[in-house]
Amino acid sequence: DRQCSSVDFPTGMSSYTQICGIVRGYQDGDNNAFGPSTNHPNLANLDSPYVDGISITRGSPRQHVWTYAARTTESDGEFCPCANNPKLRTEVPDFVGDDYYCESGFVN
Numbered sequence: 566d567r568q569c570s571s572v573d574f575p576t577g578m579s580s581y582t583q584i585c586g587i588v589r590g591y592q593d594g595d596n597n598a599f600g601p602s603t604n605h606p607n608l609a610n611l612d613s614p615y616v617d618g619i620s621i622t623r624g625s626p627r628q629h630v631w632t633y634a635a636r637t638t639e640s641d642g643e644f645c646p647c648a649n650n651p652k653l654r655t656e657v658p659d660f661v662g663d664d665y666y667c668e669s670g671f672v673n
Contacts, residue, residue, distance in 0.1 A: 598634040
């Protein structure tokens with residue numbers, strides 16, 4: 566089942582200056598990074614499923630920290646900003662800015 570899910574790590578009243586962690590993802594199926602798919606219609610909204618990948622946010626209301634986008638291959642397709650893709654037809658959402666990384670488990 567390919568659905569969105571989230572995990573909340575409450576900090577209570579503690580302040581912090583860094584967010585550190587490790588995320589392990591597994592690639593399955595046809596991942597479109599920031600492009601439209603059956604999993605998300607590419608709604609450029611932080612509260613929508615805007616990426617095939619992982620979104621890290623903080624606060625309430627949520628603020629974008631980092632996005633890890635997954636694509637079936639790094640150099641093919643119109644929706645992946647991986648590897649300076651010359652076929653790119655989609656834009657990284659404005660709220661993501663340059664705070665993302667895009668990769669595939671398959672290198673071509």
